[in-house]
Amino acid sequence: MELEFYGATGRITGSCHILRSSGYTILVDCGLIQGSAEEEALNREPFPFDPRAIDAVVLTHGHIDHSGRLPLLVKEGFRGPVFTQQATRDLSLVLLQDSARLGEQDARYKNRQRAKKKLDPIEPLYRVEDAIEAVNSMVPLPYEAEKEILPGITITFHDAGHILGSAIVAFMLNENGVRRRLVFSGDLGQYDTPILNDPALIEHADAVVIESTYGDRLHRERDETLQEIGRILQDAWDEGGNILIPAFAIGRSQELLYLFAKYAREWELDRWQIFLDSPMAIEASAIYWDHPELYDEEARLFRSNIGSMARPQNLHFTRSAEESRTINDIGKGAIIIAGSGMCNGGRILYHLKHNLGCSACHIMITGYQAEGTPGRRLVNGEETMRIHGSEYRVAARVHTLGGLSAHGDQRDLLRWAGGFKSRPRFFVVHGEDEPKVVLAEKLRELKGSDVIIPGPGEIFDLAPA
The missing domain is CATH 3.40.50.10890 (Rossmann fold)
Structure with a gap:
């Protein structure tokens, strides 16, 4: 029963976390890295795992920095289900096909330049058919419905208030009689945002993975x-x-x-x-x-x-x-x-x-x-x-x-974290260095919890109480 951090640790985009329990391997999100040309080139680096060995993916929402490498995962051999909220599946059909088309256009442009220099052509990261296959693998779920996705692994989606269909994901893990509740915040929205509901409060967790995009500042009123x-x-x-x-x-x-x-x-x-x-x-x-x-x-x-x-x-x-x-x-x-x-x-x-x-x-x-x-x-x-x-x-x-902003500020993040009646261990991700450090200290003050800023490739055992 362990959690490995891969994406959105050393940087804010490219969310991807690896959960192992009961002999199964699950990805939580599989996002594109966005930013400079050098950073985006990292999307072509091999996954640090075998896509064929992934049993399931759980997708928190449709934004490309959380979903954008799912077609690549499919292209490289993943054949399992992708569990996500109902509206996220609808949006993903639009977003992932668009991402694929942009990638194909970019490859065509670069290949024209490469041909002038007599260089070999490059392939797009993935194609539209890969995007469609990724969406076809999605299993849509409503909010607040418990679903056993694999033996000993149950998930429940709660409204994150970030975009339509965005979800906080609560995992209940049961391995050899040890039960642990792990919560991923996904991206949390602001309270009182137009159209969307406020982020749902969750009362109990043993461990929480929380985003920190604006963990060091307050939004304007x-x-x-x-x-x-x-x-x-x-x-x-x-x-x-x-x-x-x-x-x-x-x-x-x-x-x-x-x-x-x-x-x-x-x-x-x-x-x-x-x-x-x-x-x-x-x-x-x-x-x-x-x-x-x-x-x-x-x-x-x-x-x-x-x-x-x-x-x-x-x-x-x-x-x-x-x-x-x-x-x-x-x-x-x-x-x-x-x-x-x-x-x-x-x-x-x-x-x-x-x-x-x-x-x-x-x-x-x-x-x-x-x-x-x-x-x-x-x-x-x-x-x-x-x-x-x-x-x-x-x-x-x-x-x-x-x-x-669609992201909650420090006050919103602490308001959501303060809703836990338990005192979970927090893992702070999805933020630049300063916001992560500041939010981590605020969480320690708020909850008296163990708060960790994980690095890429770090693995944590979730079984100890």
């Missing part, structure tokens, strides 16, 4: 963030510019549409043209709208009053590349929501090319920006940005809206 959005909208309108919003296709895009619908009158949004310029975000929004049973009370009421999920009236879905290109003919009065959320790919790069040099343009950063990404460099105030091999001057105003 939500009311202050909403006021700031209103000011940005007014300033951009007065200055005659556009607003660019790099946004994650899952979660952030839907939350923004909800807020734009809710505050349409207050923010005078009828004078703007709003574009959701992301085929993946459009597909994900339809999935969000099809799962009202997972909404919080306010969102359910809002939906019931208008007959569908809230969205602004002057919203345009731009699915095709041609439709996307026409947006760049608009010099002012456009709000453009596009991926990728960290500006390391996708249509947002084309809109940045056309708008970065305009001082009337405003860029709203609404989510976490990993080290080494173009989005992080924008947040850091760099004066130029390299896009598709060319340098562009940054004259646009960049705003970082911390209050909209």
